[in-house]
Amino acid sequence: MSKDKSLPSAPRASRRGFLTAAGGLAATALAPQARAGAGNPANQPPNVPEWTRTLGEGVAVRPYGKPSKFEKDVVRRDVEWLTASRESSVSFTPLHELEGIITPNGLCFERHHGGVADVDPADHRLMIHGLVDRPLLLSLDELKRYPRVNRIHFMECAANSGMEWRGAQLNGCQFTHGMIHCVQYTGVSLRTLLEEAGVKTNGKWLLVEGADSASMDRSLPIEKALDDCIIAYKMNGEALYPEQGYPMRLVVPGWQGNLWVKWLRRIKVGDQPWQTREETSKYTDLLPNGKARRFTWAMDAKSVITSPSPQAPIRHGKGFTIVSGLAWSGSGKVKRVDVSLDGGRNWWPARLDGPVLDKALTRFYYEFDWNGEPLLLQSRVQDESGYVQPSKAELRKVRGYNSIYHNNGIQTWHVQANGEVENVEVA
Amino acid sequence: MASRPGTCRQTVRSRMSRSPKLIIAAAALATLVASAALAGGPSEKTEAKIETKAPQRFNIGRAPSAEEIRGWDIDVRPDGQGLPVGKGSVAQGEKLFMDNCASCHGEFGEGAGRWPVLAGGKGSLTADNPVKTVGSYWPYASTLFDYVRHAMPFGSPQSLKVDEYYALVAYVLYLNDVVTDQNFELSNSNLSTIKMPNEAGFIMDDRATSEKAFWQKDPCMKNCIAPVKITGRATAVDVTPEDKDGKPRGVE
Numbered sequence: 001m002s003k004d005k006s007l008p009s010a011p012r013a014s015r016r017g018f019l020t021a022a023g024g025l026a027a028t029a030l031a032p033q034a035r036a037g038a039g040n041p042a043n044q045p046p047n048v049p050e051w052t053r054t055l056g057e058g059v060a061v062r063p064y065g066k067p068s069k070f071e072k073d074v075v076r077r078d079v080e081w082l083t084a085s086r087e088s089s090v091s092f093t094p095l096h097e098l099e100g101i102i103t104p105n106g107l108c109f110e111r112h113h114g115g116v117a118d119v120d121p122a123d124h125r126l127m128i129h130g131l132v133d134r135p136l137l138l139s140l141d142e143l144k145r146y147p148r149v150n151r152i153h154f155m156e157c158a159a160n161s162g163m164e165w166r167g168a169q170l171n172g173c174q175f176t177h178g179m180i181h182c183v184q185y186t187g188v189s190l191r192t193l194l195e196e197a198g199v200k201t202n203g204k205w206l207l208v209e210g211a212d213s214a215s216m217d218r219s220l221p222i223e224k225a226l227d228d229c230i231i232a233y234k235m236n237g238e239a240l241y242p243e244q245g246y247p248m249r250l251v252v253p254g255w256q257g258n259l260w261v262k263w264l265r266r267i268k269v270g271d272q273p274w275q276t277r278e279e280t281s282k283y284t285d286l287l288p289n290g291k292a293r294r295f296t297w298a299m300d301a302k303s304v305i306t307s308p309s310p311q312a313p314i315r316h317g318k319g320f321t322i323v324s325g326l327a328w329s330g331s332g333k334v335k336r337v338d339v340s341l342d343g344g345r346n347w348w349p350a351r352l353d354g355p356v357l358d359k360a361l362t363r364f365y366y367e368f369d370w371n372g373e374p375l376l377l378q379s380r381v382q383d384e385s386g387y388v389q390p391s392k393a394e395l396r397k398v399r400g401y402n403s404i405y406h407n408n409g410i411q412t413w414h415v416q417a418n419g420e421v422e423n424v425e426v427a
Numbered sequence: 428m429a430s431r432p433g434t435c436r437q438t439v440r441s442r443m444s445r446s447p448k449l450i451i452a453a454a455a456l457a458t459l460v461a462s463a464a465l466a467g468g469p470s471e472k473t474e475a476k477i478e479t480k481a482p483q484r485f486n487i488g489r490a491p492s493a494e495e496i497r498g499w500d501i502d503v504r505p506d507g508q509g510l511p512v513g514k515g516s517v518a519q520g521e522k523l524f525m526d527n528c529a530s531c532h533g534e535f536g537e538g539a540g541r542w543p544v545l546a547g548g549k550g551s552l553t554a555d556n557p558v559k560t561v562g563s564y565w566p567y568a569s570t571l572f573d574y575v576r577h578a579m580p581f582g583s584p585q586s587l588k589v590d591e592y593y594a595l596v597a598y599v600l601y602l603n604d605v606v607t608d609q610n611f612e613l614s615n616s617n618l619s620t621i622k623m624p625n626e627a628g629f630i631m632d633d634r635a636t637s638e639k640a641f642w643q644k645d646p647c648m649k650n651c652i653a654p655v656k657i658t659g660r661a662t663a664v665d666v667t668p669e670d671k672d673g674k675p676r677g678v679e
Binding site: 077078079080081083084085087088113114127129134135136137138139142145146167168169170171172175192195196207209213214215217265266268270272274275276277280281284286288289290291292293294295296297300310336338342343344345346347348376380382385386387388389390394398401402414422423424425426427 | 487542647652
């Protein structure tokens with residue numbers, strides 16, 4: 001799409017190029033062929049395109065494949081003003097460009113506290129000690145000799161959508177909801193290793209600690225550790241990416257991402273929680289009365305429409321339109337998703353497509369014939385426990401505005417007549 | 428191969444006392460022989476069952492030595508468990524803080540740029556903009572020691588001596604008026620006796636009761652609320668990062 005100054009742009013003043021360009025979408029909506037025109041007409045019918053008349057690259061020119069060069073903008077992005085340093089910061093998954101439920105490894109959002117540790121797997125060790133009968137020291141190769149499990153789970157930062165507590169701030173579900181990814185993990189059940197080490201009867205808590213510059217440490221109750229946690233060394237079939245804790249990380253299904261310690265090096269069994277910095281000063285949720293909730297581990301049911309969304313406007317004008325979104329719950333499986341076109345007044349059941357798995361992302365669709373009128377798009381999930389995703393107003397009524405974490409309120413996208421989409425609040 | 432079960436069991440018992448490793452193998456062998464005796468000979472089915480049965484223990488990996496554990500075992504709990512022997516004073520900590528911490532956290536813990544504020548913020552937790560500091564928010568002094576020793580100074584963690592970490596923690600407590608004497612010396616014997624101002628400020632996760640309204644309801648489908656209006660827009664705040672080419676992509 002090219003910016004055509006001769007065509008009218010949206011009647012909304014903005015100092016930002018992002019919005020100026022988006023305003024140009026009005027032209028696209030009027031002339032659906034406009035974007036296709038950005039290519040080379042010599043490649044289009046009736047002509048035979050250049051890639052048909054020449055040989056392409058041979059095998060292994062790119063021994064590790066990459067996306068098409070035309071998808072170069074499908075990347076993680078960050079919000080520079082969020083943090084003081086690049087090493088203790090976050091980048092976001094481009095949810096608006098993805099489909100299905102699996103996040104490609106290179107697009108999984110990052111959150112580091114001391115940069116990405118560059119770990120040589122030959123030197124990495126996992127130590128299990130404390131209240132156990134047989135302390136263990138394992139290399140990666142030794143870890144891989146234990147029986148394996150494969151599980152698909154979402155991993156969400158507790159601060160996902162945290163910038164939106166006080167109101168709509170960011171135009172793009174990459175930024176409002178992109179601190180989440182979902183991959184298939186391969187690893188060893190934590191229970192297997194704890195049984196190998198032999199937890200003593202007074203062993204009630206685990207300290208889990210990373211090997212990066214922040215040496216992240218968190219306390220994990222033994223019940224969860226024995227239930228469904230995994231020490232993973234593969235994601236989507238290949239070795240963990242360095243940004244995701246290579247060579248091994250903890251997987252704590254359904255619970256806040258901060259517990260999923262990357263570059264995992266140590267597990268200590270004790271009889272009390274450690275009250276580490278992350279679980280006291282950081283991942284606690286401040287309520288309006290000045291008290292703070294702690295140990296808020298589970299991620300509540302949440303959903304978001306990924307397209308259309310501010311970074312994925314409707315370019316085709318009125319007509320058949322696909323609403324695509326993601327829903328998930330830290331308490332189990334997604335039971336249903338409803339979609340509203342009028343800001344939550346009326347709802348229609350969405351169609352779940354693809355696998356609906358425990359503590360995993362679930363893809364939903366709502367297809368309809370758009371008449372070109374403005375919409376206030378929302379999605380609302382209910383999980384198998386019966387929990388219903390609350391509106392932002394309902395959530396704020398209980399938690400106020402200062403909780404930072406666990407913002408799972410219903411998101412509203414305003415679809416304008418020209419197909420442009422913006423992040424809004426409604427009442 | 429046919430041997431009498433009785434003979435075999437005796438062998439098992441004599442080995443058990445010597446090597447726990449052999450218990451499982453021997454027990455499995457005993458089972459095999461017993462089954463074989465019952466069936467009148469080893470069958471394929473019986474053998475397959477035994478081969479796929481996972482052992483109770485895998486005996487993969489080794490025990491870390493006491494010295495190996497000591498090198499990594501640096502965590503500290505509120506009850507003082509884990510504190511290394513050492514000490515450091517507020518005055519010693521002040522110098523260390525200026526050299527190692529002040530460039531990010533400010534000379535008085537007031538914070539520089541977007542780096543964390545360490546001191547102040549008392550009484551702000553119910554305000555519009557809470558300032559969560561060691562003094563206003565952190566419930567335990569042990570957490571400060573655990574964190575600073577794990578992760579600070581930023582970029583060169585675990586580079587200071589134990590006594591220096593005690594001194595730094597003493598200074599941060601002093602900046603927060605938790606200790607008020609410049610000559611105060613923090614040590615492994617007194618750290619766990621320090622009470623932090625906001626220790627009582629924390630409650631356990633009560634979402635299951637306090638947010639019960641979000642559970643077990645039939646979601647409303649028609650005319651659920653009065654027609655809504657837009658009350659806020661992200662563009663009013665206007666902090667979305669630019670796209671590289673200044674254009675949103677979008678669905679065709």
